[in-house]
Amino acid sequence: MRKTHRPLTTVALALSLFMAALEMTVVSTAMPTVVSDLGGIQHYSWVFTAYLLASTITVPIFGKLADLYGRKPIILAGIGLFLAGSVASGLAPSMGWLIVFRTLQGVGAGSIQPIALTVVGDIYSMEERARVQGLFSSVWAVSGLVGPLAGGLIVRWLSWHWVFFINVPVGLATAGLLVACFHENIVKQKRTLDIAGALLLALGVMALLLGAQGQGNRWVPLAVAAVLLGAFVFLESKVKEPVIPPSIFKSPTITIASICSALFSAAMFGSTTYVPLFVQGVLGGTPTEAGGIITPMMVVWPLCSIVAGKLMVKVGFRPLIVGGLGLAGFSTVAMAMLLKPGVPLLLPAVAMGLFGAGLGFASTALLISVQMSVGWELRGVATASSMYFRTIGGAVGVGAMGGVLVAKLTADPRVPVSAANELLGPEHGLGLGEQMLRQLSGALAEGLSANFWIMxxxxxxAFAVSFFFPRVRPGATPGTGAAAMH
Incomplete structure (x- = not known):
């Protein structure tokens, strides 16, 4: 059995996370320009929610597959799907096709991030894991700096299509390193996957998202979601190999961490989706300025995550979680109160920085606390479940906010949707006429203001729920060693 090369494996995992982080900042930067080119502002949120929905559905499935068949084949398959979706998204001829290809990209993303973090839990001890988290945090910092600048330059000098193509070399390098350097010793045994459970989960989450969008009769899909997800919970308690073992939620650590993750992720994905739109559509900023507004969050988050990794052993998980989510809550309330037409760009930038600081402290502690609550045989599904609640919170949150925005923009039937598309173009709707421009800008500002209050x-x-997090000290839970390192 060949031995895993830990340094190069860590580099490969860092590259995979860099690709995921770069995707967030670059696409957010380019989206207003994409809308002005392809049209379809009424489907704006679906470019994000389709990606989040696909990754939400597949995260627990990939986590379970990683526990059954090993981490390596699952993360490699995810990288392949992510790259295929990236290339197809770059070639998309319409907003509808872009949404389809972003869905494929999201399926791949459902494997990459949770399995990468699971591998870190496998090959490093708890004390080492905190230091490696610092390395991964610096990866997010670099991508936070590079992404908006690269996205703005690509949109300006090439075209928005290229924001998707930049994933290809990073993904190929990641896959090559994992093939050569990461090795596992998986025990051969008969394994099964709960296909019926996975299908119920997928259909239930899809119905939930349709209901969250709030267009048409929302109660029908919400009722369907309740039935399907209820059936999923019942089935998981009966099958031998459940997609998400109900037993892991007997741990208060995992239960509270899951709830907090879902709530703060709705705000996080909402901010990365709609604050750039506010900058470009309401404040009249450039694509580079719109994307750059995310940079403070993407830089401060990992820096605070590094600090959290060092403090965790000394103070425990709970102070970091409560304090971090408190700071995040303060920053979003400030955004809701202060982000109005005419505010200086410095204001949303500072608010995003404070938001990132809070999440940097809280998210690191939440993730490691979950991993420390189980042994190797459940670490993949536990990590994936944590990521699942993050992505479902983000998907439902962004979907609901998208429904609010569309309702505001289409409230007046005399205002065509094409005018809203033009508002996001490089001339910011200069040819619309003063009255139309004023009315449309006001509707966009109202919709975004409502979204900021939702955030x-x-x-x-999330801050309120964090007070119920148990007083667990690092090292007092199962799975503290690097048992799966070979």
Whole structure:
């Protein structure tokens, strides 16, 4: 059995996370320009929610597959799907096709991030893991700096299509390193996957998202979601190999961490989706300025994550979680109150920085606390479940906010949707006429203001729930060693 080369494996995992982080900042930068080119502002949120929905559905499935068949084949398959979706998205001829290809990209993303973090839990001890988290945090910092600048330059000098193509060399390098350097010793045994459970989960989450969008009769899909997800919970308690073992939620650590993760992720994905739109559509900023507004969050988050990794052993998980989510809640309330037409760009930048600081402290502690609550045989599904609740929170949150925005923009039937597309173009709707421009800008500002208040509410709820997090010290839970390192 060949031995894993830990340094090069860590580099490969860092590259995979860099690709995921770069995707977030670059696409957010380019989206207003994409809308002005392809049209379809009424489907704006679906470019993000389709990606999040696909990754939400597949995260627990990939996590379970990683526990059954090993981490390596699953993360390699995810990278392949992610790259295929990236290339197809770059070639998309319409907004509809872009949404389809972003869905494929999301399926791949459902494997990459949770399995990468699971591998870190496998090959490093708890003390080492905190230091490696610092390395991964610096990766997010670099991508936070490079992404908006690269996205703005690509949109300006090439075209928005190229923001998707930049994933290809990074993904190929990642896959090559993992093939050569990461090795596992998987025990051969008969394994099964709960296909029925996976299907119920997928259909239930899809129905939930349709209901969250709030267009048409929302109660029908919400009722369907309740039935399907209820059936999923019942089935998981009966099958031998459940997609998400109900037993892991007997741990208060995992239960509270899952709730907090879902709530703060709704605000996080909402901010990366709609704050750039506010900058470009309401404040009249450039694509580079719109994407750059995310940079403070993407830089401060990992820096605070590094600090959290060092403090965790000394103070435990709970102070970092409560304090971090409190800071995140304060920053989103400030955004909801202060982000109005005419504010200086410095204001949303500072708010995003504070938001990132809070999540840097809280998210690191939440993830490691979950991994420390189980042994190797459940670490993949536990990590994936944590990521699942993050992505479902983000998908439902962004979907609900998208429904609010569309409702505001289409409230007046005299205002065509094409005018909203033009508002996001390089001339910011200069040819629309003063009255139309004023009316449309006002509707966009109202819709985004409502979304900022939604972000504030879910952030404050996450802070409130964090007080129920148990007083668990690092090292007092199962799975503290590097048992799976070979």
């Amino acid at each position: 504030a509410v879910v952030s404050v709820l």
